[in-house]
Amino acid sequence: MPKPVVELVDVVKVYGSGDVKTYGLRGVTLTIYEGEFAAIMGPSGSGKTTLLNMMGLLDRPTSGKVVIAGIEASRLRSSQLARLRNRFIGFVFQQFNLIPRLTVQENIELPLVARGVPRRIRARKAREALIAAAGDPSWLPKKPSQLSGGQQQRVAIARAIVGEPRLLLADEPTGNLDRKSAAIVMKTFMSLNERGQTIVVVTHDPEVANCAHRIILIRDGRIIGEQEPDRSKCITRIL
Ligand SMILES: Nc1ncnc2c1ncn2[C@@H]1O[C@H](COP(=O)(O)OP(=O)(O)OP(=O)(O)O)[C@@H](O)[C@H]1O
Ligand SMILES: [Mg+2]
Numbered sequence: 713m714p715k716p717v718v719e720l721v722d723v724v725k726v727y728g729s730g731d732v733k734t735y736g737l738r739g740v741t742l743t744i745y746e747g748e749f750a751a752i753m754g755p756s757g758s759g760k761t762t763l764l765n766m767m768g769l770l771d772r773p774t775s776g777k778v779v780i781a782g783i784e785a786s787r788l789r790s791s792q793l794a795r796l797r798n799r800f801i802g803f804v805f806q807q808f809n810l811i812p813r814l815t816v817q818e819n820i821e822l823p824l825v826a827r828g829v830p831r832r833i834r835a836r837k838a839r840e841a842l843i844a845a846a847g848d849p850s851w852l853p854k855k856p857s858q859l860s861g862g863q864q865q866r867v868a869i870a871r872a873i874v875g876e877p878r879l880l881l882a883d884e885p886t887g888n889l890d891r892k893s894a895a896i897v898m899k900t901f902m903s904l905n906e907r908g909q910t911i912v913v914v915t916h917d918p919e920v921a922n923c924a925h926r927i928i929l930i931r932d933g934r935i936i937g938e939q940e941p942d943r944s945k946c947i948t949r950i951l
Contacts, residue, residue: 714745716779717879717910718767723776725762725933736762738933739776744879744912749905751921751941752914754930760914761883763930767912768881769797781878798826802872804882808864810856816842816867817852823875837874844907845870845900862893869900873909880904882913886920886947895947898923902948919947 720743725736737759744750744767752760765771766778769785778785781800785793802823810819820838829837839849846866856864865885872880882901886894894917902923905911913924921927923946927939 714747716743717746717748717781719743719777719779720763720766721777721779723763723766723773723778725759725766725771726774735759735933737766737773740766740930740933740935742928742935744910746878746910747905747908748926749901749911749924750913750926750928751924752912752928752930753916753918753921753939755916758930759933760916760930762933764881764883764912764914767879768801768803769793770803798823799875800878802875802877802880804865804868804872804880804885806884806887808856808861808868808888810864810868810871812856814855815852816854816856816859819856819867820852820871820874822871827875838870841870841874842867844904845873860893861889862896865889865893865897866900869897869904873904878910880909880911882911884914884916886915886917891947891950894920895949895951898946899948899951902946917947919945922946923948 720740723737723740727734727736740763752763754760766773780796817838820841821834824834824837842849886897898920901911915921922941924941927941929936929939
């Protein structure tokens with residue numbers, strides 16, 4: 713039996729209050745299991761980022777339950793939530809979010825710094841993570857600005873996996889990339905998933921979603937169904 717990594721039970725997220733309420737999510741129930749590679753697809757404003765933020769404990773639901781690795785997040789204080797997030801979840805964003813004045817190695821080490829991991833172990837793990845995400849450790853001493861967008865995104869993936877998270881979450885990770893770089897980034901996710909990493913990718917690109925094993929469709933804050941991916945239409949076929 714596959715184990716659930718994250719469970720959402722009737723999660724509602726309302727932004728604002730009074731007359732200016734906006735629904736981010738209108739009641740989402742969803743389980744992601746260990747080893748899965750899921751894509752979440754839907755139009756702009758449908759609630760994809762809100763859903764990812766709920767799974768990643770970046771924000772609290774208005775109502776409903778979020779359970780990560782068997783722990784119910786709503787019962788935790790903010791400091792406990794932050795620790796759970798640091799230990800269990802890795803994030804990749806559309807804008808890479810690397811820190812420009814730090815080297816690639818220092819960027820990748822950041823989640824380990826927050827955990828108090830000693831310098832030598834951090835350096836070894838950063839190297840291993842970059843090899844897993846990019847195959848090329850020669851980038852370690854470089855600054856992010858010396859790399860292409862596609863290369864920077866693979867550094868961001870290395871940073872997201874360096875702490876061996878249970879769950880890797882990516883919000884439009886190919887949104888700022890040309891097609892070839894997008895294909896390379898998706899190939900990276902696929903190879904991490906083949907080695908057991910649980911991954912959820914938000915996208916509105918069907919060629920990206922088709923690289924996953926499961927496509928979850930969201931519209932107007934609700935899950936409206938799932939779709940069988942067609943791997944022959946995954947963007948990596950152009951490589
Ligand atoms: N911080 C916020 N304050 C108020 N409303 C918000 C906030 N964040 C999201 N929303 C609203 O919640 C709804 C869902 O937004 P969300 O960002 O989750 O959509 P999305 O599917 O990620 O869209 P996109 O594809 O454009 O990134 C939208 O109506 C949006 O305007
Ligand atoms: Mg979004």
